[in-house]
Amino acid sequence: SAVISQKPSRDICQRGTSLTIQCQVDSQVTMMFWYRQQPRQSLTLIATANQGSEATYESGFVIDKFPISRPNLTFSTLTVSNMSPEDSSIYLCSVEARDRGTDTQYFGPGTRLTVL
Amino acid sequence: GENVEQHPSTLSVQEGDSAVIKCTYSDSASNYFPWYKQELGKRPQLIIDIRSNVGEKKDQRIAVTLNKTAKHFSLHITETQPEDSAVYFCAAAGGGADGLTFGKGTHLIIQP
Numbered sequence: 001s002a003v004i005s006q007k008p009s010r011d012i013c014q015r016g017t018s019l020t021i022q023c024q025v026d027s028q029v030t031m032m033f034w035y036r037q038q039p040r041q042s043l044t045l046i047a048t049a050n051q052g053s054e055a056t057y058e059s060g061f062v063i064d065k066f067p068i069s070r071p072n073l074t075f076s077t078l079t080v081s082n083m084s085p086e087d088s089s090i091y092l093c094s095v096e097a098r099d100r101g102t103d104t105q106y107f108g109p110g111t112r113l114t115v116l
Numbered sequence: 117g118e119n120v121e122q123h124p125s126t127l128s129v130q131e132g133d134s135a136v137i138k139c140t141y142s143d144s145a146s147n148y149f150p151w152y153k154q155e156l157g158k159r160p161q162l163i164i165d166i167r168s169n170v171g172e173k174k175d176q177r178i179a180v181t182l183n184k185t186a187k188h189f190s191l192h193i194t195e196t197q198p199e200d201s202a203v204y205f206c207a208a209a210g211g212g213a214d215g216l217t218f219g220k221g222t223h224l225i226i227q228p
Contacts, residue, residue, distance in 0.1 A: 033216075035215075041221075042220045043218045044218070045215040058215070092160075104162055105162070105216060106162065107160050109158075
């Protein structure tokens with residue numbers, strides 16, 4: 001498996017501001033993803049972070065609101081832009097890593113965002 | 117896109133009994149079906165997964181079955197213990213390069 005860390009672990013932000021969340025993996029991985037988990041809800045895929053090219057966004061998510069960087073195979077950032085209270089969620093990165101011969105997705109610890 | 121339905125939303129069982137959680141998916145191209153356990157305040161943890169070339173997979177007290185024709189898969193937990201109490205999510209994906217589509221989750225409560 002992979003060891004994944006995220007920064008910050010939590011933050012409280014004012015509406016209209018932006019927050020950048022970092023995701024670091026202890027080994028090189030091809031696939032990295034960003035998910036959102038709203039309070040007491042399931043996880044929703046925001047985008048796939050592609051190394052060396054633009055992220056691939058899911059329906060309902062746009063680059064202007066959630067710009068993503070992937071400068072190398074161990075690191076990615078997600079920015080939540082022009083925040084509103086509806087953006088209050090847990091944001092999780094995940095990576096696909098090889099475990100016992102199969103590709104499996106593992107999740108980071110998440111960033112708990114509260115927008116006032 | 118893929119749509120995953122999960123039932124029940126809440127499941128309460130007596131300690132020692134079995135628990136079954138069921139999911140259906142819509143995209144016949146999906147071929148990877150993981151199950152995650154999420155305890156309060158923690159990240160989702162993979163507990164078992166199955167791929168479409170396999171009908172059943174077991175790991176100690178946990179098993180997953182897959183019916184590709186009917187497009188449904190199930191999680192079975194036997195001899196439940198208090199530490200099994202958590203929210204369980206099923207998910208589906210089309211292959212190694214795909215992100216996951218999750219079900220809405222099942223809150224499993226183990227009654228002592």
